[in-house]
Amino acid sequence: MIHNSLFKKYGLEAYYHPFHVKKETLAETIHAMKLLNIAGFNVTVPHKERIIPYLDEIDDLAKMIGAVNTVKNESGKLIGYNTDGIGFVESLKELDNEFINKRIVIIGAGGAARAIYFSLASAGVKCLDIANRTENNALKIIHAYPLNIETNCLTLNQLEQSLHHYDIIIQTTSVGMEPNDHQSLIEFSKLQINTLVIDIIYKPAVTKFLKNAEMNGARIDNGLTMLYNQAAYAFQIWTGIFPDVSKGITT
Template identity: 50%
Template sequence: MKKLYGVIGDPIAHSMSPLMHNDLFDYYRIDAHYFPFHVTAANLPAAITGFKAIGAAGFNVTIPHKTAIIPLLDRLDPLAAAIGAVNTVVNEEGEYVGYNTDGPGFVHGLKTAFPTFQNEKILIIGAGGAARAIYFSLAQAGVTEIDICNRTPGNAANIVNQCPYASNSNILDTHSAQENMEQYGIIVQTTSVGMTPDTSAQPLSLEKLNRGSLVCDIIYNPLETQLLNDAASKGGSVQNGLDMFVLQGALAFEKWTGIFPDVDRMRGIVLKQLGGSEC
């Protein structure tokens, strides 16, 4: 019997996850299909009950359900519980178990771009859900110095204070982050600033960026944000959000099937859909 997988969110029509995962199911000859499900907040409990009733093998969770789904699940992976957000659910012998592969997906990609990342001082820009997942995952991976720049200091403080993994952190405003930019070997931009259609915006100046520092922007549409263009012009290395998106999906696929998939194949599917190519 064909296994059922999917992604739930509101909206959901824009999701590229069905393209990625259905291609992988075909490639690995797995009898399964992945569907996009438009689920409103009001219908979330009924949707999870329905998935259980039909025995769905697993699904992804996107905005706005990553936190709201937690009380509807049977168990949580410790990292997902600490972050307080779930993006991947696995049917484990009838129990729905929640995981977060967003942060680990980012770290997986970072490890490829900057193998010594654990020894670097890192600046995270933003304090939303993505920043929280990345901060917790970096701290879990052994990074000991992670600062956060955010317009609302209280949100950044909540991330630092609630993280169960040890790390030294400072909370900075935009001016302080810009003035101390030379301290950081890695800068991670987690906000929506610079996303299509407002592609000329960037969250802060990189005037004092060190040559050779890595600037990551989790946005992948456009593939090159203004921040990344600025970083490259100043001699920095750059990484867009494509790796994080692809690798969070790869880690989810591995949890469902036991197979870590061909990441280059997944990247190619997304690039084709976006109608672009990486430099």
């Protein structure tokens, strides 16, 4: 809906269509994209990291993040980018324009977590921790970041006991999406009132994670604004036009 609406708005001859790609056919799919001379495409879970070996070139930021969500075809060469992190930062600016000075924790250590961590760190956030089931995966993110930023790694149990330390909590895992929409990674009994709690999932619009946070006094937001913003940056990569998505997209 977002991209087809934008193609129409700017008078571009293009069409955006979803494809369900299985792990075992990823290589053939990318080869087909080249053969069909597809101008560009997005990549979502679970292929953001798997796709990298099949691309001809990777943007420096995407290389550092280790995940790709946007690909552009330049004269037969497939170039990978990542707009997730910058899309999230733009959405966070709308929710809290003083986020740089806030105490933030990211839940998860996958491709989305890496993109958000790198982008927040680059924006100047000073207190940026990571909570994950596996500490080693969180440490990989910290060690991969080239700038000096102090980050603590927490288990989910440790996070539950220290929620009152944080102003912003960001959930980046797929827990909360179908078929795990009945699950929430943590409990919020120790949450401070008016903490901003964000779940980057947008379907369902309000996950169990967000419902539980709101019941304990949090301000909540889902991943829809991030979706619009990362799409705007992807659209710019493909077309050279940065669209206005501040009021949402209408067909």
